[in-house]
Amino acid sequence: MSEPRDEFDAIVVGAGAAGLYMLHRLREMGLTALALETGDGVGGTWFWNRYPGARCDVPSLEYSFGFSEELQQGWEWSEIMPAQSEVLAYLNHVADRFDLRRDIRFETRLSAATYDESARRWRLATDAGDVLSARFCVMATGCLSAPLRPDFEGLDRFEGDVHYTSGWPREGVDLSGRRVGVIGTGSSGVQCIPILAEQADHLYVFQRTPVYTFPADNAPLEPDFQSFVKANYREIRKKQRASDTGVSEHAQGALFSTPTRRLLDLSAVERAAALEDLGFGVVRSFADIRTETAANEIAVEMYREMIRRTIDDPLVAERLCPREHPIGCKRQVVDTDYFITFNRPDVTLIDLREGGIEAITPTGLRTTNGEYEFDVLVLATGFDAMTGALRRIDIRGRHDRTLASKWADGPRAYLGLLSADFPNLFTITGPGSPSVLSNMMHSIEQHVDWIADCIGHMGENGFDEIEPAVDAEDEWVAHVIDEADGTVWTAPSCRSWYLGANVPGKRRIFMPYTGGVKKYRAKCDEVVARDYEGFVFTRSGRTEPAPAGF
Ligand code: N01
DSSP, X not given: OXXXXXXXXXXXXXXXXXXXXXXXXXXXXXXXXXXXXXXXXXXXXHHHOOOTTOBOSSOTTTSSOOSOHHHHHHOOOOBSSOBHHHHHHXXXXXXXXXXXXXXXXXXXXXXXXXXXXXXXXXXXXXXXXXXXXXXXXXEOOOSSOSBOOXXXXXXXXXXXXXXXXGGOOTTOOOOTTOEEEEEOOSHHHHHXXXXXXXXXXXEEEEESSOOOEXXXXXXXXXXXXXXXXXXXXXXXXXXXXXXXXXXXXXXXXXXXXXXXXXXXXXXXXXXXXXXXXXXXXXGGSOGXXXXXXXXXXXXXXXXXXXXXXXXXXXXXXXXXXXXXXXXXXXXXXXXXXXXXXGGSTTEEEEETTSSOEEEEXXXXXXXXXXXXXXXXXXXXXXXXXTTHHHHTSEEEOGGGOBHHHHTTTSOOOBTTTBOTTSTTXXXXXXXXXXXXXXXXXXXXHHHHHHHHHHHHHHHHHTOOEEEEOXXXXXXXXHHHHHHHTTSGXXXXXXXXXXXXXXXXXXXXXXXXXXXXXXXXXXXXXXXXXXXXXXXXXXXXXXXXXXXXXX
């Protein structure tokens, strides 16, 4: 790599929610900081995933930053679950309010980061030709930001338009009078299918695995409720910190009440009554569904019964019935009008379990069972989650070791924050932290605060480098695996992205920390209280001037 032209105390990679707050904290500390962002705007996930129907599944009042009282009091949310456009507007507001854009380099993708051991600095190269250097590098690259591009035979010869949900055109896509094929029925597919059905002339849904989903029950936010939350934010943020998921008990919406009843305690008659009452909501209304196989199997059957009641055509209903994995092993999906969409005469469900995709043809798609013609192909095929964004950058630490090779058998990081041999390279919501199992805004804020405090501590003590001790890292990685072992998340039949099982060739290993936000935060705080137990700091011993702000 050639000599750097730009030198900073810290470089933040990504200008989504994590990158924005990190940049703000670093600047507040008086450090010189720059954020690199591939897109031409801020917002990360919410910048890219603009597909019709995209919506957050965490309540807006909780999916927001708590670090600034003025910010949380000043912003008005309109719905319980915010639409993509509203979260994106919020993040743009954050960028403006804290004047962050002047230190963000847009349309600039980090391609390589190499640790210069003698200078104790990271040297970074971007695909825009920048060569930069920084003492600290903070990866705010997101957990679901590396889209999977399935290698369908013939995809490049398709004569119509191809759109990924994860890169939907900003100006939208006019689907009127057009036949649309959509592949994928995860969260993105389930959210966009009802709207694509409304917009298109005919919609073909190609489903490989049926989904467990239940209604989002979204609604406009009651002004009184918004005022209540704002008046009690201090307490609500405290409750978020004391929870497993980073969401307080005050959150509105079916997703966030904690079930206490046990399905196995109900008689057959009571179960039938519960199904009448709860409908698809049965999948999350009983405490034992996640923990006991017998309860899970009963709930799966109740869920299938709901599908049969909802879908007019019995054959279509059977095709929509999940059979392959237990409820709760994959990320819970919530929807608006998903199942009733399959009663429309202009929607066709193709069950790929009956015949897989052979090829994309110039005019559509061929399965082993038949051929389908359409003008627009929508790919809602998911992400190389948690490690994908980092593995796509050529990151080299001590001894020229690459992060990709170190993580070939699964991610290795202490607390999900730093990885041995990669000094001063922090990861926000990295693998081994609660991240995707929690309210991301909450976990982002916790990580950014921890990293900023750590950098401050290094400045106060004249430390140049921090990295985990190998023992501490090994113990934490083992602990993360132990905590997940034997839970529904690691059921052998589960092919979730939590396990990396959706990516061909990726090592199957459970990546996020299942211990919950409260326990995780306590561990991070304890590590600091014990003088950063498990981390190693080094001093150069050379008399270099301290960087600005130290
Ligand atoms: O991706 P997914 P997603 N041939 O991996 C199918 C967050 N999110 O973008 O299940 C045929 O869940 C694949 O089939 P299968 C949320 O955390 C949140 O939908 O692997 N099909 C599956 O049906 C979520 O969990 C929100 O058999 C193929 C689908 O594509 C995460 O992002 C909204 C295939 C991929 O589903 C990812 O969701 C949206 C192939 N070759 C996303 N390859 C909210 O906040 C893949 N599939 C609500």
